[in-house]
Amino acid sequence: MKTPFEKIVGRRVSRPSFEPLAPHELELADFFVRIAGILGVPRSVAEIYALLYISIKPLEFDLIQGRLGMSKGSVSQGLKFLRDQGMILSVKEKGSRRELWHPTPSLAASLVSLLRSQVLPALEQSTPALQRVLDGVQSNNTSPEVLERLARLKRWNSRALELFPLLLPPPTEA
């Protein structure tokens, strides 16, 4: 029992029912799920994005939940993730407080931002870490080969850190 009306009538009122995904919608969802998997993004997030991506109009919370058959919590967290990554935007109809979601124009920019957030922190932590490894290895006695290996690793890390902004430039501020 939830809504005031349901309290009065004393039974659950049938909720608006939603279409399950059509075959081609499912296929697009699978596609995004696969790509997301590579980047370590959970399936529910990919499904939400796919649904918004293939929809003509911006979609509301309840419809997303209904058509994908997932919990409120998942929809809320999925939308938060996509919003934080700048992958979706919302509009509001006037006179309603509900938000309607649609994908941002540039998927490319979105993916870049995702990759950045995954890779850059790792690269940045690595520079001092590798230096410490080199220091530690030099106090012990190690072979010139190992020393050279580690030095090369550090050079690569530095180069990657330099190249990264060129390949995947950060979003330019307004």
Add this chain to the structure above:
Amino acid sequence: MKTPFEKIVGRRVSRPSFEPLAPHELELADFFVRIAGILGVPRSVAEIYALLYISIKPLEFDLIQGRLGMSKGSVSQGLKFLRDQGMILSVKEKGSRRELWHPTPSLAASLVSLLRSQVLPALEQSTPALQRVLDGVQSNNTSPEVLERLARLKRWNSRALELFPLLLPPPTEA
């Protein structure tokens, strides 16, 4: 009770004990674990690779197991993974049947092969999948905007598939 000698003496004989990792070895392991995480490779595999990477000489199974404090199964599977990816090689001392493991000279080539094995299959599956989505969408009535979105997605996928071998060329056969 395991070895014949232990059967005779009737008690477990103290196994050779192994040094735990030194601080700089731990730090290198952390580095590889972090990088591996991005690529969805489990921690145990990264740890094995780190140990081989920082070692002067090729290492044997038992020593890897002992120093990393992990199970036989994990060591076996980890070595298999690294071997299959072409990231490590083995040598044998004459008169012994045990294999000694060391990293292949080129870490770069190894990482490329890893990336290929993760990304390429996804890209390849995607081409026909996206075509099916386009077909499905056209039989339904959808907006020109959505159609354009999906067409763009497919073009990107094709381009990625073309570019991939250029960026990360497959290993050349001997």
Add this chain to the structure above:
DNA sequence: GCGTAGGTTCAAAAATTAATGAAAGTACGT
């Protein structure tokens, strides 16, 4: 200002993924 539509939080359950270790090969030195 009140009531509630619309959304978030977060502890607990479910699902997925990784590690373990005993049993089962396998091939090598003798």
Add this chain to the structure above:
DNA sequence: ACGTACTTTCATTAATTTTTGAACCTACGC
């Protein structure tokens, strides 16, 4: 050709990640 040192397999267990859903906010239309 035997015995066993060395390794792999794989069902089970443990760890981690994802999803759920009920309780809880919060701001807006009235």
